[in-house]
Amino acid sequence: MIRSALLLSLFISILFAVSCGEQNPLNTALDPSGTYQMTVEYTDYEMSCTLTLVKNENGFLTAIWDYGDEDGSTYMNTAVCFGENYLAICETGDPPILDILTIGDGALSGYWVDYAYDKLLQIHGTTEDGNDLPEPPELMTYDNPGAYSIDGDNPDGSNYIGYLYFEPFGKVLSCDQTITPADEPNSNYYGVAVVIDDYLVMAVSSFLCVYTPSGNDWNGVLVDYSEDVVTDENLTYTE
Numbered sequence: 001m002i003r004s005a006l007l008l009s010l011f012i013s014i015l016f017a018v019s020c021g022e023q024n025p026l027n028t029a030l031d032p033s034g035t036y037q038m039t040v041e042y043t044d045y046e047m048s049c050t051l052t053l054v055k056n057e058n059g060f061l062t063a064i065w066d067y068g069d070e071d072g073s074t075y076m077n078t079a080v081c082f083g084e085n086y087l088a089i090c091e092t093g094d095p096p097i098l099d100i101l102t103i104g105d106g107a108l109s110g111y112w113v114d115y116a117y118d119k120l121l122q123i124h125g126t127t128e129d130g131n132d133l134p135e136p137p138e139l140m141t142y143d144n145p146g147a148y149s150i151d152g153d154n155p156d157g158s159n160y161i162g163y164l165y166f167e168p169f170g171k172v173l174s175c176d177q178t179i180t181p182a183d184e185p186n187s188n189y190y191g192v193a194v195v196i197d198d199y200l201v202m203a204v205s206s207f208l209c210v211y212t213p214s215g216n217d218w219n220g221v222l223v224d225y226s227e228d229v230v231t232d233e234n235l236t237y238t239e
Contacts, residue, residue, distance in 0.1 A: 024221050025199060025212045026230065030081035031055050032103045038125035040112055051108075051125060053079060053087075063089045063099075078223060082210050086137060088201045090208040090223075095174075095190040098203035099123065102137050106130030110137055113172055113192050113203075120172065139171040140195040144216055144237060150179065152222060152233035162186075164235060166193065175204050209233060 033055045040047040050066040065075040079089040087108065091097035101110030101123070107130040112121040124133050150162040162179040173193040180186050191204030200211040200218050211220030216237035221230040 024230070025082050025210050026221065027081045027083060027086075030085070030087075030103060032081065032087055032108070033061075034106060034127040034130075036108055036125035036127055036130070038108070038123060041122040065091070078208060080208055080210060080223060082199055082201070083197055085134070086196060086199070088203075088208060088210065090203040090206065092206040094205060095192055096203045096205065098192050098194065098201065100137055100139075100194055100196065100201060102134040104131065104134030107133045109133040109135065111139070111194075113194060115172075115174060115192060119170075137194075137196045140197075141171055142166065142168050142173055142195050145173065147238045148218075148235040149238055150177070150233065150235060153231045154181075155229045155231055163238075171195075173202075175202055177204055211235065 033053050035050060035052045038049050038051045040049065049068065052064040052066070053061065054064065055061045061079050061081070063077045063079045065077070067075075075091070077089055077091050079087055081087055081103070085103045087101045087103050089099035091099065095115055098113040099110065100113060101108045106127040107125070109124040112123045114121065122136070124136075126133070145166040145168045148164045148166070150160070150164055152160050154160060160179055160181045162177060165176045166173045167176070171194065175191040175193050177189040177191070178186050179189065189205040189207070191202060193200060193202035198212055200213070200220070202209040202211075208223040209220060211218035211233075218235040220233060222233040223230050
């Protein structure tokens with residue numbers, strides 16, 4: 001399955017160790033594996049949950065959320081490490097939730113970015129042997145919102161194109177994306193994005209993307225859940 005259809009499965013992991021050329025911004029050396037007791041800070045209350053991060057011998061990193069459901073259900077998503085000490089998780093939905101965290105010594109601290117709420121929710125947690133919480137990532141104001149053209153590669157080597165529109169809400173960007181695969185109908189996706197240091201991180205539908213800047217453009221990778229690979233994706237500013 002290529003990027004022309006919504007990927008339904010949450011229960012697979014993503015291979016970090018795939019080479020995507022010079023522009024791959026992922027940090028495959030980081031390993032935040034462990035079970036974290038997490039707290040999400042809402043306006044009027046706090047929600048507790050468990051996050052287990054697993055990186056296997058093949059380089060897969062999986063995020064497993066346990067919200068204490070009576071039926072014992074857990075929710076599995078994919079995470080990527082980037083920069084010196086950052087972790088991003090895409091909790092699939094329409095639009096999805098983007099978890100953006102600083103990795104500490106057995107501790108995580110950051111934000112739950114969800115457009116169901118009118119502000120960023122703080123999220124943090126530690127493992128049983130974890131130490132002090134790190135400082136959360138510093139989100140940057142996006143100076144160049146607007147429309148971008150998309151040029152990306154599918155895992156089978158084919159190409160897709162499309163366009164993306166960013167609209168800023170404070171330090172969070174809403175994303176409205178249309179993908180045009182060859183000889184197939186357009187697909188529309190919605191999501192959220194943030195800028196940290198020199199990285200643009202975006203969760204759209206069930207895809208997680210990390211880019212670095214090139215002038216007004218962004219070059220990076222898209223994590224494709226169905227093929228266990230990461231592939232190149234470039235955003236070119238149009239207006």
